[in-house]
Structure formats: C-alpha cells, structure tokens
Amino acid sequence: MKTLKIFLALLFLFLLSTQDGYSWERKKTLKELTNSAPLIVYGKVLEVIPKYEEYLGQKDFIITYVKFSVQTFLKGTGAEQILTIKVTGGQIGDKVIGGERSFPFTKNEEVLLFLSPTENNFYEVYSISGKLTAVANNEGKYLDCSLLKEDDVSKYEPDSLIKSEKIISRIEDYLKLEGGK
Amino acid sequence: MLSFAKSRLTGKMKNVFFFFIILIIASSSVYGQRIFRPIDPEDPYARYGKSPYSGPPFLHFGTTSYTYKISSSLYNSHLSYVDAAFTSWNNSGPVQFSRIIYGLPLTAQAQNYASWGPAWSYPSWNPNTYVLTPDNGSIVLNSSSNCEWRHDRQDLNASPHVIDVQTMVVHEAGHIMGLAHPLTDSYTHNATAPTMAGGDNEYFDNTLECRSLETEDIYGTQFLQLRFPTLYANLQTALNKAGEIGIGYVYDTTNSNIQDEIIYTISSDSRNNLWIGTFSGALLTKNTSEWIAYYVNDASEPVKPYNTINCVKTDHYDNKWLGTFNGLYKFNETGIIN
Numbered sequence: 001m002k003t004l005k006i007f008l009a010l011l012f013l014f015l016l017s018t019q020d021g022y023s024w025e026r027k028k029t030l031k032e033l034t035n036s037a038p039l040i041v042y043g044k045v046l047e048v049i050p051k052y053e054e055y056l057g058q059k060d061f062i063i064t065y066v067k068f069s070v071q072t073f074l075k076g077t078g079a080e081q082i083l084t085i086k087v088t089g090g091q092i093g094d095k096v097i098g099g100e101r102s103f104p105f106t107k108n109e110e111v112l113l114f115l116s117p118t119e120n121n122f123y124e125v126y127s128i129s130g131k132l133t134a135v136a137n138n139e140g141k142y143l144d145c146s147l148l149k150e151d152d153v154s155k156y157e158p159d160s161l162i163k164s165e166k167i168i169s170r171i172e173d174y175l176k177l178e179g180g181k
Numbered sequence: 182m183l184s185f186a187k188s189r190l191t192g193k194m195k196n197v198f199f200f201f202i203i204l205i206i207a208s209s210s211v212y213g214q215r216i217f218r219p220i221d222p223e224d225p226y227a228r229y230g231k232s233p234y235s236g237p238p239f240l241h242f243g244t245t246s247y248t249y250k251i252s253s254s255l256y257n258s259h260l261s262y263v264d265a266a267f268t269s270w271n272n273s274g275p276v277q278f279s280r281i282i283y284g285l286p287l288t289a290q291a292q293n294y295a296s297w298g299p300a301w302s303y304p305s306w307n308p309n310t311y312v313l314t315p316d317n318g319s320i321v322l323n324s325s326s327n328c329e330w331r332h333d334r335q336d337l338n339a340s341p342h343v344i345d346v347q348t349m350v351v352h353e354a355g356h357i358m359g360l361a362h363p364l365t366d367s368y369t370h371n372a373t374a375p376t377m378a379g380g381d382n383e384y385f386d387n388t389l390e391c392r393s394l395e396t397e398d399i400y401g402t403q404f405l406q407l408r409f410p411t412l413y414a415n416l417q418t419a420l421n422k423a424g425e426i427g428i429g430y431v432y433d434t435t436n437s438n439i440q441d442e443i444i445y446t447i448s449s450d451s452r453n454n455l456w457i458g459t460f461s462g463a464l465l466t467k468n469t470s471e472w473i474a475y476y477v478n479d480a481s482e483p484v485k486p487y488n489t490i491n492c493v494k495t496d497h498y499d500n501k502w503l504g505t506f507n508g509l510y511k512f513n514e515t516g517i518i519n
Contacts, residue, residue: 003188004495015338026298027228036295036296037296054254056286056288056315056321057250057252057253057287057288058286058302058318058319058351061303061317061319082263088303089303091308093309094308094309094310095305095306095314095317096225096304096305096306096307096308097303097304097318098225098226098303098304098306098316099301099302099303099304099356100226100228100301101297101301102226102303103226104226116293116296126296127230127296130296146227147228150355179483
C-alpha cells in the first residue's frame with residue numbers, strides 16, 4: 001500500500017512537470033505578464049507608420065512603427081512619454097505580412113500595453129497576450145482581454161471585455177506582491 | 182461554327198467546375214463540425230482563427246508551385262527534416278513546396294525565449310484577393326541559448342529546451358499555408374490536429390514530437406486549397422476531396438432533380454436563395470429540401486441552346502431577370518415572362 005502511495009505521488013509529480021515549461025509561444029496570464037514584462041503602460045496611439053525594411057531574409061519585409069503617447073506608467077521607469085513600438089509585419093497596399101506578433105494598431109485607439117525595450121530605443125509588445133485594447137461604451141471603459149490566458153480570477157474568452165479599473169487594480173495588486181514598481 | 186460552339190462549351194465547363202465547388206462551400210454548415218481553424222483574413226491576428234463554417238473570406242493559394250530557401254546555417258544539419266516537414270503538407274493536396282535558393286525564407290533569430298517561444302512565422306497574402314503569397318513571409322526558429330535544436334527528439338521540460346526541428350517547421354509551415362491554431366480546449370496531444378494545435382495546449386505532452394499531419398491538419402489545408410478549385414487536376418478529384426472532408430453537399434444529376442450538368446450562372450436574392458441558370462434553359466432554385474426547376478422553354482421539348490440562361494440578376498422587388506440567347510426574360514412568382 002505504501003509503495004502504491006509513493007508511486008502515485010511520483011506519478012502526480014511527473015504529470016505536473018509535463019504541464020509546465022515553454023512550448024510554441026503560449027498565452028500568458030495577467031499575473032505572468034505583470035511580473036515578467038519590463039514596462040506596462042496605458043495610453044493612446046498617435047500614429048501608425050508601416051515601412052518596407054530588410055528583415056528575416058526578406059528585402060521588403062513590412063515593419064510597422066507605432067507612435068504611442070503614455071498616459072499612465074503602471075510598471076517601469078525611465079521611458080519617454082512618447083514611445084515608438086516596433087511591430088513586425090503590417091500592411092502596405094496589397095501586401096499583408098501578418099503573424100501573431102503583428103499586432104494591429106489604429107490611430108487614436110487606447111490600449112494597455114506590456115512592453116520590452118529593443119534596439120535603438122524602440123519597444124516591442126512583450127508577449128502575444130501583451131496588447132489589451134480599450135473599448136468604451138455607455139457603462140464605461142473596458143479592456144478586450146481575449147488574448148489573456150485564463151487564471152484563477154477570470155476565464156477569458158473571445159471578446160472578453162473587463163472593466164479597465166478592474167484590470168489595472170489587479171496589476172497594481174500583483175506589483176505590490178512583487179515589491180512595488 | 183462547330184469548333185466555335187465546342188470551344189465555348191469548354192470555357193463554360195469551367196463554370197460547371199466552379200459551380201459545384203461554390204455549392205460545396207456555400208452549403209457547408211449542414212455537415213458535422215470540423216475542428217481545424219483557418220486564419221481569418223479580416224482578423225488575422227486572432228490566435229484561434231475562424232470556424233470553417235463561418236463563411237468566406239478565407240485565405241487560399243493562387244497556384245500549385247511554391248519554393249522555400251534556407252537563410253540560416255542553423256538548419257544545415259537538419260535539412261532532410263525540414264524537407265520532410267514540407268513533404269507532409271505536399272502530400273495533403275495539390276499545392277507543392279520545393280527547396281531551392283529563393284522563395285519563403287527559413288531563418289533564425291535570437292529572441293527572448295520566455296516571451297517569443299521556440300518558433301514563429303509570418304504568413305503573407307494579398308488583402309484584396311486573399312491569395313496567399315508565401316514568398317513574402319518567413320519561418321523563424323529561436324536561436325537563443327535557451328533552446329537546443331535537434332532532429333531526434335523533443336523535450337520541453339529539459340534545460341535548455343530540446344526542440345525538434347521537424348515538429349516546429351511543420352507547425353509553422355501550416356501557418357504559412359493559412360491555418361491558425363485550433364481552439365485550445367478541444368485538444369489533447371493525440372487529437373486529430375496535433376500539428377496545428379502544437380504546444381498551445383495545457384494538455385500537450387512536452388516530450389512529444391508532432392512531425393506529421395493528422396486528419397484535421399490535412400483537412401484544414403485541403404479546405405483552403407479547395408477555395409481555388411482549379412488547383413486540383415480535375416473536377417472529380419476536387420469533388421472527391423470535398424466529399425472526403427465532408428465540408429458540404431455535392432449536387433449533380435445523380436442525386437437531385439437537377440437535370441442539366443452545364444451551369445452558366447449563379448446568383449442569390451435578398452432571402453439568400455440561390456438561383457442557377459443552365460445550358461438547357463432551366464432556372465433552378467432550392468427550398469429547404471428540394472431543387473425546383475423552372476423552364477424558359479417547355480420542359481418536354483428538346484433542349485434549345487438559344488434558351489440557355491447566361492445570367493441571372495435580381496432587382497429590388499426580387500424579380501429575376503434572365504439573359505438568354507433568345508432575349509431577356511423576367512421571372513417572379515407568377516412564372517417566366519418573355
């Protein structure tokens with residue numbers, strides 16, 4: 001009986017270990033994003049500029065530069081008030097290059113972004129879950145959380161809209177647990 | 182005169198071809214649900230794509246022959262496995278990828294492994310026609326120190342992660358071909374679409390290589406290739422494939438009261454009824470259960486080619502206007518009026 005218990009415990013530990021770890025890029029929970037992204041900001045898109053550039057073996061790959069005005073820094077200091085986010089992919093005329101990292105941005109949209117710095121003072125969206133777009137309606141401002149991985153608080157689904165204040169307050173709580181900004 | 186008529190019919194046979202395929206796709210909602218997920222051209226960044234039952238537009242190929250090239254030495258010791266990954270897709274439909282010195286580049290880049298994962302890709306297409314343009318895209322392996330690239334095993338629990346090249350390339354090539362990730366909750370590692378489900382799955386076995394395609398992976402790409410049916414060698418091959426996938430009904434003279442194999446025009450009205458004009462002058466429509474035929478000439482008479490319905494247009498009052506070699510006809514609930 002004792003041997004069986006040990007075997008079951010080992011089996012349980014083994015199964016747990018196989019659920020972890022990286023694989024193809026996975027969605028992240030709000031807590032994972034908060035703890036791992038170096039910069040978390042809320043603000044507004046000022047300009048979206050797609051350009052042809054040599055990249056990834058392509059002479060005319062499309063890189064999209066997004067000028068972003070920060071209204072609130074939730075995590076990270078030292079960044080400028082106006083950031084330039086570099087997005088790989090985009091659309092120019094009749095050509096689209098789009099991967100899961102080719103986040104669509106539109107002028108004047110408000111977004112909560114999880115960012116990390118890259119070369120030449122540019123920033124990139126930290127994860128495939130790292131862009132939460134604001135959606136306003138009569139009841140207030142919401143964030144589209146479809147790309148977040150579900151956690152013990154929320155089970156996100158396509159078109160999952162959650163009040164902005166609620167998400168921001170959860171981020172602030174996670175940051176407090178981690179010892180501040 | 183004879184040769185003129187013959188060539189005209191040959192050209193029109195293409196319409197027959199398209200008719201059947203369009204019908205297959207248009208009526209797909211009546212079948213059991215498939216679980217592969219094509220990329221949504223109108224929301225291409227949605228991780229899980231769209232249901233094949235949600236209707237057009239879908240991305241598709243414009244021709245059958247594409248190429249890829251190796252742009253990073255990281256692949257050099259794994260070339261046969263890279264080729265095997267593309268061969269899996271080549272075996273599933275008429276579209277063929279071959280490795281030469283130009284085309285879709287397979288590259289490598291050292292990126293933050295925690296946020297980028299082991300591999301990613303950039304599908305490319307024309308946003309107006311939805312035709313895929315793989316040459317403009319890219320497949321990228323992460324060359325950071327957090328992963329070791331092998332061709333004999335995969336172990337995402339090891340440190341650094343041991344990653345199987347063929348498993349990653351076959352998955353990313355699926356994105357290049359217009360497929361997204363299937364819905365996560367539907368899958369386990371041995372599900373019917375393991376390649377495209379990939380690691381985006383809580384239940385995925387981190388030590389499993391997914392080097393070849395399973396049913397839904399194959400059906401996914403075949404579904405997209407059927408969007409451009411001339412990719413297939415002939416109508417019968419395309420019809421057989423569509424039937425195998427079960428993405429819709431195929432109506433012909435053997436299983437319906439459509440008595441004409443040559444279809445000249447298809448139109449829909451404000452109530453989404455299909456109206457089909459045929460060579461022999463029959464105007465066909467379908468209610469919930471059966472096809473109904475109205476004839477420009479008396480149905481009992483021999484076929485009069487000049488009654489062929491070349492086009493059908495619906496006006497605001499839902500009258501159907503039929504263009505024939507014998508002049509203009511109007512159809513409404515009272516019948517066909519010359």
